[in-house]
Amino acid sequence: MTTPGTSTKPHTPTTPDAPEAPAGLLAALDAYETALLANDLDALDAAFVDSPGTMRGDDRGLLVGHDAISAFRGARGGVATRSLTHVEVRPLTEDRALVVSVSRFAAGGQGLQTQLWRRDGEGDTDTGPRWRIEAAHVTGRPKAVDTTVWRAVGDPLVAPTAVGPLDGLTIAVKDLYAVPGQPVGAGNPTYLHEAPVETTAAPAVAALLAAGASIRGVARTDEFAYNLTGRNAHHGTPPNSAAPTRLPGGSSSGSASAVGLGMVEIGIGTDTAGSVRVPASYQGLWGLRTTHGTVSRDGLLPLAPSFDTVGWLTRSPEVLLAALDATVPPMPGPDDAVDATVLVVPEELVALVEPDTARAFTAFVETLDEPVATVRLRDLGIPAPRALQEQLRLVQAAEALAAHGPWIDAHPGALSAVVGDRFRAAGANDPDATADAVTALDAVRTTIRGALAGRTLLFPTVPGPAPLLDADARALERTRTATTAMTALASVGGLPAVSAPAMTVAGAPVGVCLVGGPDTDRALVIRAGRMLSDQPAPGLPTVSVVR
């Protein structure tokens, strides 16, 4: 042990460098703090070493590379006003120093920053600060609750009503279900404000409580569940637990993020056009959309009743199965039946995915030790994806308007632009086309169900990884269109669909989807679980050394 030389000095603006700190370092720290508070993106970019090895991490994950850090900052929108109260400097070499600082926020609370600084050149007013950050680890001001994920949380918020197989597990309930003691907010503050406090749990919620689970909280949703991104203009965007620079997926966004972040074991969601499958795929989770009509939708705010289903998000197939079994008691028979089905990859759906995802999917299928056939949907008598998508779009729009149009009309300005536009577009659909789609739904559903007898479909859940946080509205609309072309088959068919975390594309998760005939929910989960248990375990850490 050595006795280090220690100096503690006030940091004054006229002599910004305490004598022992390396020349220019504290001035660079000051300049960085100033740029942060001003959200001066150029200055912040310049404050970090322009290298693919540069790092920035916080409670949402680690970003590696100057570009990733810059993109994150562009989407963040500034930090809360803070000032440094305590700075510890550890000079390491002539050109490097570790700086650990404590910040106090104007709105209360403290934060902590650790930064590795590097001097690269002498610098002057033209070339900017000569000290730059190579690595930063940030702990922001503590929040009582992440309000992008949750509307209400408790320990527990609602206790179990009995002991059972879900003892000790916690659940996040999408803010569309009746939870005793809570209003239903539907992702819209105006709606929440008017909503009555519920006294009885929705049956889908009650089933889990009766199996021993407790409710941790009420989780955010896209407004009226009519979106797939997870971006909520009123409450912000929940974090994508698997890919910090990407959107979480929706509309069961809060439920998915709560599961991915490890805050609960089970997220209750809904899936109309993909609202469980999409966030499951985006966050590397297990998700099940149940067979339409199998789980009661009482106490659930509708979006489009012809497609609305109860679903769950979990981190493992075992817990997914447990949630299903607690809700739909297993019956003998169907499991064996589906185990005997042929696993088929529908060519038209794989054709819709992005090239990297298609490659990853091909590689995944090659690892399977069971026969997998490629089929054409048209050869099975199933309408083309675009036709199914249109069927879904028209009927969903009509039913969403029937469910919420009067409230929306009575509350001008209450909806966000994105979801408001969606409802307006729904109102502009051709009435004749809508009527045809409504009329045809039963027949199309029957056709699809018939075609799935003896078959289980396997395909990527969505076209690719989650869009980046800073994607613009137009890009997101394109993604939505590409996505519902893939999710429409199960929605229109009223079929169960499992999304399993099978692939990594561009460093982010993409799920594979299994779709089976009606009431094969349980068999699908078991089959997907077996399929992925054959995959190599995550094992030891990736080690990356940058000199």
Added chain:
Amino acid sequence: MTTPGTSTKPHTPTTPDAPEAPAGLLAALDAYETALLANDLDALDAAFVDSPGTMRGDDRGLLVGHDAISAFRGARGGVATRSLTHVEVRPLTEDRALVVSVSRFAAGGQGLQTQLWRRDGEGDTDTGPRWRIEAAHVTGRPKAVDTTVWRAVGDPLVAPTAVGPLDGLTIAVKDLYAVPGQPVGAGNPTYLHEAPVETTAAPAVAALLAAGASIRGVARTDEFAYNLTGRNAHHGTPPNSAAPTRLPGGSSSGSASAVGLGMVEIGIGTDTAGSVRVPASYQGLWGLRTTHGTVSRDGLLPLAPSFDTVGWLTRSPEVLLAALDATVPPMPGPDDAVDATVLVVPEELVALVEPDTARAFTAFVETLDEPVATVRLRDLGIPAPRALQEQLRLVQAAEALAAHGPWIDAHPGALSAVVGDRFRAAGANDPDATADAVTALDAVRTTIRGALAGRTLLFPTVPGPAPLLDADARALERTRTATTAMTALASVGGLPAVSAPAMTVAGAPVGVCLVGGPDTDRALVIRAGRMLSDQPAPGLPTVSVVR
């Protein structure tokens, strides 16, 4: 910009070091992770450089010095099971490297660690790892809510009932008050389980809601408020927001920590024997115990009604005054009266404090620009601190037993050891002495109140800084005894008391307390606010350089 050499390799146990990582570093990282999961305190101590400049920080604050880190670990009790999934190594010199690692927790969620490692000697199996940590910044797995601070949280949990001067402010309500939609838990899970859901806010809570504030959540309390440490055997210990190695103070512990952490602006507490004043002092907050009987205690679970008072904790005197004014509309008169009172320091109370605190208090008094006289309580006709403390102890015990004895008897084993022992001790008090104390209370109160006419007392709120987190039960009992000797005067007198964050002792806050006559609450807050506004502003950061 340079193009760094990058290598990404799996980290296998047989060849634990990727070629480019400095020799022995990854093995040291492995050994450290193993020691963490085993909570092997000796190995963890050895893993950190034994120097006063060594650092460890997380969301509860920054520890500087090997001793502080070691003490923290001793009180922590291990980390959740985790494994590293991603390790970034940045060799800086031959003997130093920065390691940033992402961990995945078995119970879900990810964490992030940044460590500066230093090689000090070659090392071998006898001398331990040659690489040691000089600085660590840790982000643990995300929690939906800090259940040591909160029982329930919402956005908001309860909305304001009107607009007013508290618009936009949020409150933490101690889990003794009726909050609509919530049961009262009183810091005990068995009690909570049986408690009915409240439908109406307690008047003290309703007053803030009517002034525009919203309820952020229900905050933890020591069991039945019958403790001053903040340590709750059922729910854990809320963090001390100002001194991470110390206890938060109680019994209004969650309310205080929520304010100190910046999660809310106002903490509603109760003060019977110091339960607002003590956590205010320990966490560097503003705290007001109101004049006994001034604020309605309807909807508040009693501890000892002769002493129970409503109180608030805030980060500023302005918000404290706003909370008071929203609850007790200001009347003309008393302010002026108290401004004319003489500020007096009671010799017997200052004699009870620890030497460092006495010195800090003397220094604080010297900064005041108003005359401060020293008085002897006995010259004012006020009983000695120990006599007041005994008066408080006996009557409080009798009333606490009357309030909760039947429930406790009916629920054997429901209480923690510490609070259970306190109730048992209460039952063992001499009945005659108790009867005498009850009989004498009114007269003593009248005497104290008379003695305070024209005077405002000024003294340290408590004997010293908060006890350390790892203090044992006996040490805490000594602290409690020393503390209530100082807090008893205002409790027995039924007097208002403000604790203001005026001192720093051993790096931790200690408050000064102003006690005035009945209904001088408002004047006390204003006077304390003026007193501290004359103190030097916190200003620029402390900079400490260790080479």
